[in-house]
Amino acid sequence: MLSVQHVSGGYTGESVLKDISFEVGKGELLGVLGPNGSGKTTLLKMVSGILPIKQGEIFINGKRLQEYGIKQLAQMVAVLSQHSSQSFSYTVKETVSLGRYAHQKGWFQSWTQEDEEVVQRVMDQTGVSSFQNKNIQQLSGGEKQRVFLAQALAQEPEILLLDEPTNHLDLSYQKELLDLLKHWTAEKGLTVISIFHDLNLAGLYCDRLLLLEKGTININHIPNEVLREDRIRDVYNTKIQKHPHPKVAAPQMVLLPERYQSGKNVEIDESRLQISNEFLVLKSPYPLRTMSSGVVGSGTGWYQTFVNRHVSKDYNCDDHQVEMAAFLQANGFEPTETVGMMTAVWLEDAAYQQFNEEGFSIFVVVTAGVGNAIDASKSELHSFLPSPGTINTWIFVNGDLTEEAFIQSIMTATEAKVKAMHDLKVMDQVTGTIATGTSTDSILVAAAQSGKGLAFAGTITPLGRLISKAVYLCTTEAIQKSQKRKLL
Amino acid sequence: MQRLSIRKFLNNKFLAFFLAGIFLIIAFLIGISIGTVNVPIVTIIQIMIAKVFGVISLGSIDSMYTSIVLNIRLPRVILAGLVGAALAIAGAAFQGLLRNPLADPYTLGVSSGASVGAVLTLFFHLSIPFVGIFTLPLLSILFSFLTIFLVLAFARKIERSMRVETIILTGIIFSSFLGAVISLMIALTGDELRQIIGWLLGSVSMRGWEYIKIILPFFIIGSAILIFNAKELNAMSFGEERAQHLGVNVQKRKLIILSAGSILTGAAVAVSGTIGFVGLVIPHLSRILWGPDHRHLLPLSILTGSGFLILADLLSRMIISPTELPIGVITALIGAPTFAVILLQRKRMERSGS
Numbered sequence: 001m002l003s004v005q006h007v008s009g010g011y012t013g014e015s016v017l018k019d020i021s022f023e024v025g026k027g028e029l030l031g032v033l034g035p036n037g038s039g040k041t042t043l044l045k046m047v048s049g050i051l052p053i054k055q056g057e058i059f060i061n062g063k064r065l066q067e068y069g070i071k072q073l074a075q076m077v078a079v080l081s082q083h084s085s086q087s088f089s090y091t092v093k094e095t096v097s098l099g100r101y102a103h104q105k106g107w108f109q110s111w112t113q114e115d116e117e118v119v120q121r122v123m124d125q126t127g128v129s130s131f132q133n134k135n136i137q138q139l140s141g142g143e144k145q146r147v148f149l150a151q152a153l154a155q156e157p158e159i160l161l162l163d164e165p166t167n168h169l170d171l172s173y174q175k176e177l178l179d180l181l182k183h184w185t186a187e188k189g190l191t192v193i194s195i196f197h198d199l200n201l202a203g204l205y206c207d208r209l210l211l212l213e214k215g216t217i218n219i220n221h222i223p224n225e226v227l228r229e230d231r232i233r234d235v236y237n238t239k240i241q242k243h244p245h246p247k248v249a250a251p252q253m254v255l256l257p258e259r260y261q262s263g264k265n266v267e268i269d270e271s272r273l274q275i276s277n278e279f280l281v282l283k284s285p286y287p288l289r290t291m292s293s294g295v296v297g298s299g300t301g302w303y304q305t306f307v308n309r310h311v312s313k314d315y316n317c318d319d320h321q322v323e324m325a326a327f328l329q330a331n332g333f334e335p336t337e338t339v340g341m342m343t344a345v346w347l348e349d350a351a352y353q354q355f356n357e358e359g360f361s362i363f364v365v366v367t368a369g370v371g372n373a374i375d376a377s378k379s380e381l382h383s384f385l386p387s388p389g390t391i392n393t394w395i396f397v398n399g400d401l402t403e404e405a406f407i408q409s410i411m412t413a414t415e416a417k418v419k420a421m422h423d424l425k426v427m428d429q430v431t432g433t434i435a436t437g438t439s440t441d442s443i444l445v446a447a448a449q450s451g452k453g454l455a456f457a458g459t460i461t462p463l464g465r466l467i468s469k470a471v472y473l474c475t476t477e478a479i480q481k482s483q484k485r486k487l488l
Numbered sequence: 489m490q491r492l493s494i495r496k497f498l499n500n501k502f503l504a505f506f507l508a509g510i511f512l513i514i515a516f517l518i519g520i521s522i523g524t525v526n527v528p529i530v531t532i533i534q535i536m537i538a539k540v541f542g543v544i545s546l547g548s549i550d551s552m553y554t555s556i557v558l559n560i561r562l563p564r565v566i567l568a569g570l571v572g573a574a575l576a577i578a579g580a581a582f583q584g585l586l587r588n589p590l591a592d593p594y595t596l597g598v599s600s601g602a603s604v605g606a607v608l609t610l611f612f613h614l615s616i617p618f619v620g621i622f623t624l625p626l627l628s629i630l631f632s633f634l635t636i637f638l639v640l641a642f643a644r645k646i647e648r649s650m651r652v653e654t655i656i657l658t659g660i661i662f663s664s665f666l667g668a669v670i671s672l673m674i675a676l677t678g679d680e681l682r683q684i685i686g687w688l689l690g691s692v693s694m695r696g697w698e699y700i701k702i703i704l705p706f707f708i709i710g711s712a713i714l715i716f717n718a719k720e721l722n723a724m725s726f727g728e729e730r731a732q733h734l735g736v737n738v739q740k741r742k743l744i745i746l747s748a749g750s751i752l753t754g755a756a757v758a759v760s761g762t763i764g765f766v767g768l769v770i771p772h773l774s775r776i777l778w779g780p781d782h783r784h785l786l787p788l789s790i791l792t793g794s795g796f797l798i799l800a801d802l803l804s805r806m807i808i809s810p811t812e813l814p815i816g817v818i819t820a821l822i823g824a825p826t827f828a829v830i831l832l833q834r835k836r837m838e839r840s841g842s
Binding site: 090 | 584587588589652719722723725726727729730732733734735736737775779780781837
């Protein structure tokens with residue numbers, strides 16, 4: 001469809017682009033990325049014939065760009081630029097109709113039935129037909145952008161060039177526009193080349209990405225290859241981290257801001273823990289990166305307050321998440337910043353301890369009730385009847401954990417817990433075997449994400465060792481305390 | 489909102505043209521009728537019919553009326569109409585091309601450029617061989633053409649994006665400079681002084697049929713070129729790059745449109761001197777009434793522009809009758825406030841973020 005061969009050029013004087021070569025196939029959606037001044041817009045202007053090509057060739061459908069007349073080129077290539085000036089109050093329809101200019105022939109360039117049909121169709125597709133008699137100067141930025149998109153589509157191009165098409169659009173229209181473009185490339189074979197500022201949008205929608213750096217191509221590849229942490233960090237010269245999209249197989253990038261470090265050297269320890277009859281709470285001076293299975297704030301996230309709430313043994317509620325959130329709010333905790341768990345255990349029986357190691361430390365809090373202890377290897381013998389009796393384990397790490405360290409921390413903590421149950425000979429009442437936990441155990445791993453980097457937490461790594469020991473000791477102590485209370 | 493309803497009411501093109509036509513005819517008849525001697529409109533129509541179709545003999549009409557109408561009023565009104573039309577359509581074209589509602593032959597300095605050409609011709613008694621009486625308009629056109637290119641080149645040097653205000657400021661600088669050049673020439677001249685000064689202030693009086701012959705061919709050529717480029721003007725009012733993306737050969741069309749604008753301005757200035765603001769007021773009003781589409785805007789500007797200048801001329805000779813005011817005084821009295829209003833509207837729009 002489009003072939004760019006060793007092209008150099010730019011504005012008068014120095015060449016902005018140097019020796020650029022790439023190809024775009026029919027129906028492809030190519031994203032052009034690059035920092036400011038890397039030549040993205042220049043590239044688009046050269047392909048659309050606005051800027052002269054100093055060296056090299058651009059072929060469209062096998063024909064040299066220069067061999068196309070201006071009207072012919074407008075029938076092949078349409079452009080949606082970043083800024084459009086409107087000095088006069090044309091109506092939406094008048095504006096869109098101008099897109100037919102290249103298709104009109106003869107001295108009087110009469111308006112044909114076909115022209116009218118195309119204009120109506122593209123106005124429907126872009127959702128502007130409802131205000132087609134409105135004056136464009138009265139429209140919002142997003143509406144204007146869609147009007148100009150309709151104008152470009154009225155040209156019935158085979159190639160559509162877009163310069164940051166989502167720039168003035170709010171979230172829903174960004175998605176709508178890109179979904180529409182994606183649809184057209186797949187269904188109608190429209191070829192789209194679009195400049196993106198937003199790496200994540202580009203990663204989500206583009207078939208291929210072209211990363212420009214100082215006027216040359218850094219890489220031209222699939223999004224996953226282009227959006228690599230080290231590459232983006234080098235080209236954009238900024239701190240960035242990649243993580244997967246939760247629903248779509250597309251890479252996403254996040255910026256790492258240069259703030260916070262101050263105040264982060266405060267350790268999470270016993271002094272931050274408050275225990276009352278109603279709840280056990282730990283407040284961190286800064287948000288912690290957490291991975292947890294609480295009632296509120298579960299999954300991964302950033303949370304500052306951690307609540308383990310005492311509920312009576314016959315606590316039963318249809319929607320315990322809503323009830324828990326209401327409880328937190330009533331007690332002055334912000335549910336969106338809080339990880340909340342529940343237990344029927346008396347909170348004064350909680351076991352907690354701090355453990356130090358070279359360069360980092362952990363603080364572990366365990367509440368344990370084993371009335372409902374279960375042997376995981378024989379769990380099919382149990383009917384699904386959630387009853388109280390829970391081991392809630394909190395592990396706070398004053399260190400910087402990787403994702404795998406989080407997962408290994410959970411594994412290690414679980415193994416230590418099982419061993420504690422084993423050594424205390426806690427029995428599964430149904431099967432008569434040694435239990436491995438209870439049916440409603442919860443865990444929280446929260447890390448400061450500053451200080452010493454801790455890549456792993458397997459049982460014999462420095463962090464793993466500390467977690468095994470701490471969880472084993474605390475779980476044992478907590479189970480013993482609650483068993484003692486039962487005997488009393 | 490009120491504006492929209494007016495536009496909707498006049499959305500029917502034919503109605504718009506019909507109303508503009510009626511306006512022109514009324515202006516035309518009143519313009520001929522009123523003066524130191526009032527000529528009844530019926531008589532005017534009779535004279536016209538007699539002259540054009542020859543069905544009524546002129547003998548039955550008072551010969552004084554005939555003479556006033558045919559030798560004094562008619563050429564004056566037609567000239568005013570042609571000048572008004574030429575300035576209005578040129579203004580509309582400059583505005584569309586430069587995406588600048590404040591552009592007009594006068595604010596761009598093109599009128600002053602044409603004046604320099606005209607004054608040079610009168611001052612040095614220039615006469616290009618074979619061209620004869622067309623020497624004056626041709627030199628005016630040449631100078632308007634040179635001026636518009638200098639103004640645009642200069643404005644581009646100041647600022648690549650050529651903002652509205654930059655272009656107008658450049659036009660004013662050129663206007664002042666060229667005005668000074670003219671004053672200098674006038675100061676250096678002796679006998680020609682009266683003729684040049686009278687002509688400079690802008691007037692369509694005592695010109696006669698000769699001047700209509702001078703302007704008519706240029707008016708037809710210039711207007712025809714612009715009307716054939718109405719679509720391109722529409723495209724270019726969205727920006728030159730946008731126009732090229734839409735398939736317009738911008739470089740070529742721009743040259744053509746600027747040339748046509750210069751032809752119209754140069755010819756108008758050559759016959760009537762510098763009459764300001766017609767090209768600003770008329771397209772602005774026409775746009776409010778019929779929208780900015782140049783396919784209608786240009787012909788409508790011709791109709792309303794000529795009607796407007798005929799009435800302005802009428803006012804200029806009525807206010808302190810029997811003495812005449814320069815017509816430029818009337819157009820400036822209407823035009824300068826319009827300029828201010830447009831400027832205010834633009835600023836308000838920029839502030840509201842659109």
